[in-house]
Amino acid sequence: MGSRKHNSAEKRKSEKSKLVMARLRNVPTSPRKMRIVADLVRGMDVEKAMHVLQHTSKEAAGRLYKLVRSAVANWEVKHEGERLEDNALYIKEISVDSGRMLKRIQPAPQGRAYRIRKRSNHVTLILGNRLAEMNQEVNEESENNEN
Numbered sequence: 001m002g003s004r005k006h007n008s009a010e011k012r013k014s015e016k017s018k019l020v021m022a023r024l025r026n027v028p029t030s031p032r033k034m035r036i037v038a039d040l041v042r043g044m045d046v047e048k049a050m051h052v053l054q055h056t057s058k059e060a061a062g063r064l065y066k067l068v069r070s071a072v073a074n075w076e077v078k079h080e081g082e083r084l085e086d087n088a089l090y091i092k093e094i095s096v097d098s099g100r101m102l103k104r105i106q107p108a109p110q111g112r113a114y115r116i117r118k119r120s121n122h123v124t125l126i127l128g129n130r131l132a133e134m135n136q137e138v139n140e141e142s143e144n145n146e147n
Helices: 003-018 031-041 046-054 059-078 130-146
Strands: 020-027 089-107 113-129
Touching: 020 059, 020 089, 031 046, 031 059, 031 089, 031 113, 046 059, 046 089, 059 089, 059 113, 113 130
Parallel strands: none
Antiparallel strands: 020 113, 089 113
16 A cells, blocks of 8 residues: 555544444334434534433434433543543534335235335434534644744
Protein backbone atom coordinates (compact mmCIF):
# COMPACT_ATOMS: atom_id res chain seq x y z
CA MET A 1 0.00 0.00 0.00
CA GLY A 2 1.31 3.45 -0.92
CA SER A 3 2.12 6.03 1.73
CA ARG A 4 -0.71 8.35 0.68
CA LYS A 5 -3.25 5.53 0.94
CA HIS A 6 -1.74 4.42 4.23
CA ASN A 7 -1.91 7.94 5.69
CA SER A 8 -5.53 8.45 4.66
CA ALA A 9 -6.44 5.00 6.07
CA GLU A 10 -4.76 5.88 9.37
CA LYS A 11 -6.61 9.20 9.45
CA ARG A 12 -9.97 7.48 8.83
CA LYS A 13 -9.17 4.91 11.50
CA SER A 14 -8.32 7.56 14.11
CA GLU A 15 -11.50 9.52 13.31
CA LYS A 16 -13.58 6.36 13.60
CA SER A 17 -12.02 5.53 16.97
CA LYS A 18 -13.23 8.91 18.27
CA LEU A 19 -16.81 8.19 17.13
CA VAL A 20 -19.23 6.89 19.71
CA MET A 21 -21.92 4.82 18.11
CA ALA A 22 -24.40 2.04 18.68
CA ARG A 23 -26.23 -0.14 16.17
CA LEU A 24 -29.48 -2.01 16.32
CA ARG A 25 -29.95 -4.60 13.61
CA ASN A 26 -32.86 -6.65 12.30
CA VAL A 27 -35.52 -4.90 14.36
CA PRO A 28 -38.89 -6.43 13.42
CA THR A 29 -40.59 -3.08 12.86
CA SER A 30 -41.11 -1.35 9.55
CA PRO A 31 -38.52 1.36 8.83
CA ARG A 32 -41.27 3.93 8.32
CA LYS A 33 -42.58 3.45 11.86
CA MET A 34 -39.07 3.58 13.32
CA ARG A 35 -38.21 6.77 11.39
CA ILE A 36 -41.16 8.57 12.99
CA VAL A 37 -39.66 8.01 16.43
CA ALA A 38 -36.08 8.63 15.26
CA ASP A 39 -37.10 12.03 13.88
CA LEU A 40 -38.42 12.97 17.34
CA VAL A 41 -35.00 12.73 18.96
CA ARG A 42 -32.60 13.67 16.15
CA GLY A 43 -30.27 16.46 17.33
CA MET A 44 -31.53 16.40 20.95
CA ASP A 45 -29.39 16.24 24.07
CA VAL A 46 -29.09 12.67 25.37
CA GLU A 47 -30.90 13.33 28.66
CA LYS A 48 -33.82 15.04 26.95
CA ALA A 49 -34.00 12.35 24.24
CA MET A 50 -34.15 9.59 26.84
CA HIS A 51 -36.94 11.43 28.64
CA VAL A 52 -38.91 11.88 25.41
CA LEU A 53 -38.46 8.22 24.44
CA GLN A 54 -39.60 7.02 27.87
CA HIS A 55 -42.86 8.95 27.54
CA THR A 56 -43.62 8.14 23.90
CA SER A 57 -46.33 5.54 23.45
CA LYS A 58 -44.93 4.04 20.21
CA GLU A 59 -43.45 0.54 20.37
CA ALA A 60 -40.29 1.68 18.55
CA ALA A 61 -39.55 4.20 21.33
CA GLY A 62 -38.64 1.45 23.78
CA ARG A 63 -36.14 -0.03 21.37
CA LEU A 64 -34.57 3.37 20.63
CA TYR A 65 -34.39 4.13 24.36
CA LYS A 66 -32.28 1.02 24.89
CA LEU A 67 -30.13 1.98 21.90
CA VAL A 68 -29.44 5.45 23.34
CA ARG A 69 -28.52 3.86 26.68
CA SER A 70 -26.15 1.52 24.85
CA ALA A 71 -24.50 4.44 23.03
CA VAL A 72 -24.02 6.27 26.35
CA ALA A 73 -22.44 3.13 27.82
CA ASN A 74 -20.10 2.98 24.81
CA TRP A 75 -19.16 6.63 25.44
CA GLU A 76 -18.38 5.85 29.08
CA VAL A 77 -16.08 2.99 28.03
CA LYS A 78 -14.14 5.22 25.62
CA HIS A 79 -13.93 8.16 28.04
CA GLU A 80 -12.97 6.62 31.36
CA GLY A 81 -12.67 9.09 34.20
CA GLU A 82 -14.89 11.71 32.55
CA ARG A 83 -18.28 12.52 34.00
CA LEU A 84 -21.34 12.30 31.79
CA GLU A 85 -22.83 15.42 33.39
CA ASP A 86 -19.78 17.55 32.47
CA ASN A 87 -20.11 16.75 28.76
CA ALA A 88 -22.89 17.98 26.50
CA LEU A 89 -23.68 14.75 24.68
CA TYR A 90 -26.27 14.88 21.94
CA ILE A 91 -27.57 12.65 19.17
CA LYS A 92 -25.41 13.75 16.28
CA GLU A 93 -26.74 11.27 13.71
CA ILE A 94 -29.49 8.71 13.72
CA SER A 95 -30.33 6.78 10.59
CA VAL A 96 -32.90 4.08 9.94
CA ASP A 97 -32.26 1.76 6.99
CA SER A 98 -34.44 -1.06 5.80
CA GLY A 99 -33.36 -4.56 6.73
CA ARG A 100 -34.33 -7.90 5.32
CA MET A 101 -37.91 -8.56 4.34
CA LEU A 102 -39.72 -11.77 5.23
CA LYS A 103 -42.21 -12.71 2.54
CA ARG A 104 -45.30 -14.58 3.61
CA ILE A 105 -48.48 -15.69 1.86
CA GLN A 106 -52.00 -15.01 3.12
CA PRO A 107 -54.94 -16.91 1.65
CA ALA A 108 -57.36 -14.70 -0.27
CA PRO A 109 -60.83 -15.30 -1.72
CA GLN A 110 -61.40 -17.39 -4.84
CA GLY A 111 -58.19 -19.38 -4.56
CA ARG A 112 -55.86 -16.40 -4.72
CA ALA A 113 -53.05 -15.53 -2.34
CA TYR A 114 -51.84 -12.14 -1.13
CA ARG A 115 -48.20 -11.53 -0.40
CA ILE A 116 -47.39 -10.09 3.03
CA ARG A 117 -44.05 -8.35 3.38
CA LYS A 118 -42.84 -8.32 6.99
CA ARG A 119 -40.29 -5.54 7.06
CA SER A 120 -37.37 -5.03 9.42
CA ASN A 121 -34.84 -2.24 9.88
CA HIS A 122 -31.35 -1.32 11.04
CA VAL A 123 -30.76 1.74 13.24
CA THR A 124 -27.39 3.48 13.56
CA LEU A 125 -26.93 6.11 16.26
CA ILE A 126 -23.87 8.38 16.60
CA LEU A 127 -23.31 10.57 19.65
CA GLY A 128 -21.50 13.89 19.59
CA ASN A 129 -20.11 16.19 22.26
CA ARG A 130 -21.11 19.84 21.82
CA LEU A 131 -18.32 21.13 24.07
CA ALA A 132 -15.56 19.22 22.26
CA GLU A 133 -16.87 20.29 18.85
CA MET A 134 -17.01 23.94 19.91
CA ASN A 135 -13.43 23.77 21.21
CA GLN A 136 -12.31 22.16 17.96
CA GLU A 137 -13.96 24.91 15.88
CA VAL A 138 -12.31 27.63 17.99
CA ASN A 139 -8.90 25.97 17.54
CA GLU A 140 -9.39 25.73 13.77
CA GLU A 141 -10.41 29.41 13.54
CA SER A 142 -7.37 30.53 15.53
CA GLU A 143 -5.08 28.48 13.27
CA ASN A 144 -6.67 30.05 10.17
CA ASN A 145 -6.26 33.54 11.61
CA GLU A 146 -2.56 32.95 12.30
CA ASN A 147 -1.93 32.02 8.66
